[in-house]
Structures are given as C-alpha cells and as structure tokens.
Amino acid sequence: MFGYIVPEKPELKIREYEVFKAYYCGVCKSIGRRYGQLPRFTLNYDSTFLALLLSSVSNSKTEIKRERCIAHPLKKRNVLKSTEILDYAADMNIVLAYYNLMDNWKDEKSIIGYSGALALKKAFKKINRRHGNKCRIIRENLDRLNKLEKDRCNSIDEASEPFSKLMEEIMAYEACCEDESREKILRWIGYNIGKWIYVLDAYDDLEKDVKNKTYNPLICQYEYKGGDIKDFKESILSNTEFILTYCLDQIAKSYELLGNNKNKGLIENILYQGMLKKTDQVLKYKNIKKCKTRGR
C-alpha cells in the first residue's frame, strides 16, 4: 500500500487525533508482538485506516491503554489494546509488503527486495496459514496486474481493476461481514479505495515513469509522445480528476449506508477531507483552477 489515506490533521479534534494515533500504534504493536521488530518497518497509514474502518463496524470493545515503545522509549503513548481486527490489519500490511518486495526482487533483481522479503518470510508463512484464502486472492490479483503491466495495457480502468479487486478483498474481512449487505458495502468501499489509490499513484508517478521509461497506464491510454510532461499532465487533468472524485463520491455514499458507527468524526475526516486533500495535492488542483465551490 502507499500511505495515501491520512486524516486532515488541522480539522481533527485533539481527541480524534489521539484515537488515530492509538490505532496506528496498535497496529504497529500487533506486528511487533507477533512477528518481531523488523517487520514493523513496513507499517503504513493505509492499514491504520483499514483497522479503523473495520473496527467501526464491529461490535467488539476497544480499549486504549498507555504504553512505551522502542521508537519512543521516553514517553508513554496511547495504544489501542490488541483486537482481532488490529491483528488482521497488521497481517494484511505484511502480506502486501512481502509480495511487493518479492516482486521487486523478481523483476529488478533488487537486493533490498530480496533481503526484505527474507526478513518477512517467516511472518508471511504464519499469516498464510491463517488467512490462506485472502493471500491467494491477493497474489492472483497482483499476478494479473503484473501481466497487464507487461502487456502495456492502454486502459486506466482495466489496469486499475486488479488492484481495486485486491483492496476489495482486503476490506471484506470475514469477521466484519456477518450480514450480506454489510459485506457488499465494505467491498464497494474497498474497490473504490483501491481504484483511487491506483489512479492517484499513476498520476503522481508520471514524471518518474517518463524519465525511467517504465510502464504507466496513463501514458499508454493517452499516448504520450514526448514533449513537455507538464502540458501532458494538464491535458489529462480533468479526466483523471473525474475518475478520482467519482471514486471518493462512491466511497462517501457507501460509508453513509453503514449507519451510525464508532469514530464517525475521525473516519469522516479521512474520507471527506484527508483523501480529497491528497487528491488535490497530487493534481495540484489549486494551481490550475480555483475551487468552484468556494462561494455558495
């Protein structure tokens, strides 16, 4: 995952910010407790959000305690006491990191990829035993994604499909999907989050991919043929923005259907503000046109 899903800190209540940090530390501690110190370096914000959203729909009690940790030995911090969902988010974090490092090793023979994957191997094997089905589907989708990239797929929708499906699968944690409609909602949120991340990342990487001549679905779809990359980015801006905001709109609408849940303010902050802000940052929305909705 990429760490795009973050709250908009200035708009958070301090209490909400503390809760977010407690979830972050909770996922981190969950990794440390079960798999040792090294895998903790793979932690990112997306899995924190996963833990937060899934916890909000489950009935399990959450409890915050104050603890020290290796990274911050002096001050005690709020940490969410371990739950099944925190462990699940931590596991998915490691699975994705492991597969990512493995692919780097296979494609580019990167030493970092190899040594990283080696360090995560033991943890991965444990997780594979517990969440075998999820791991298999994630692997299948990553393979499909790799194939599309090798074939230089020229449709952003098609190229983003495997990653969207992957996120859909991760979001549909069995323990939170006891009724059918909730599973449907969580899956649709996951699908749209995956798509949003993939498209955002593709747009963000345009310069880098042009320079390194690596695959980028946007370059293939809109047939970039040299010239100023800034002009190219601007020419595809409105189309990209359309996809991204459509995803956000769908996520928000799906979330509304989940009902009144825990940590509503915090999650809404992330969905309505953090993600929109990230989108605008990547699109550099403000530089190109002023936000139309400023005046009523």
Add this chain to the structure above:
Amino acid sequence: MQNPYEVLGIREGASVEEIKRAYRELVKKYHPDQYRDNPLSDLAEKKLAEINEAYDYLMKNAGASGSSNNSSSYSRSNTGSWNSQNMNNFYVQVKMHINSGNIGAAEQMLDSTNDRSAQWYYLKGLVCLRRGWYDQARSYVQTACSMDPGNMEYRDVLNRMMNANTAYRGSVYNRGYRQDYDWCQICSTLWCLDTCCECGGCDLIECL
C-alpha cells in the same frame, strides 16, 4: 422495528420540528437519485424505507396536527419511465438486467451483438459505471450523447456523472470543511463594502 429515534439520529422526545428536520436531511441523503448508478442502490432504498417507517411511526404517535399530510412520506419515484414500445426487446432485457444488478448478464448480452447504436453505447456506459470503470463509462455515455444529442435520458446520466465532482466537493464544503479565505479576498470584500456604504451616505471604514 428499530428504535425510530435512533434511525432518524435524534434524541428521544425530540420535538415535531426536530423530527421533520432530521427526516428531510436523511431523505435528501439517501434519495434514490443519489444512488441511481451505484451498485448499492438497493441498500439505500432499504435505508430510506426504514427512515420512512420511523418517521411515520413518530408522526403518528406525536399526534401532530395535520399529521395526515406529513405522513405521506417519500416513496420511490418510478425512475424507469422509458417507453418500452419504441424500443426493441433486446435492450429492454439488457436494461432489466442492469436494474436488477445482474451486470454480468447485461454485459454478456451487449458483447454478443454487433449493433453499435447510441442505445448500445449508453447501456455499455451504465454497465461500466456499475462495475467501477468510470473512465470508460464516461466515454461511452459521451459517445451515446453525441450520436443522439436529443435524448434527454443519455444527457441526464452524463450530467449526473460530470456533476459528481462538484457535488462531492459541495458536500465536503457543507460539512463545514471549507477552504480558508485568503487575505486578499477579505481586503477586497471590505473595500467593496466600504464603497457601497459610502454610496449610501455613511462610512464603514473611515480611512478608505
């Protein structure tokens, strides 16, 4: 039945005014129009039914004056108002599949035909929209619109898609998350205000 107060998100014993206000807000939020091209539309409908039920229950028990008017809660309007006689049977079936959420079957039917009329592009666009292929959905519906510019149904869907952007940003704004006004804007507003005031004979800021 769930606690009707909980469904409407209000405290128990809320006044009739409060109930009405909460009800109006929720209907706006879960209105079928908001979820028309969304795979979760059936869930939104269910939610709306719950809200209606809760509202009817509360209004009946509140014994509010004129409650007979108020309890005529929102019911789903008939959105499928297309004229089936003028359409060939094939597309009616595709449309039925789309409306019932059977996207796979609709797509299979569309892929099986060689017809590439505006209708085909439009329905293909709807299928893409339901699957989450927004980019292709937009270009299919755009094609349909340019092939049959007079068709209000196509135009309507395209407009709704293009408006999703502004609508989403608008909803963010309405939640109170607004962007800061920059100083330039504040100053110019003050200056304008002052000028207007002076026209009226008095003065807002003396030094301007």
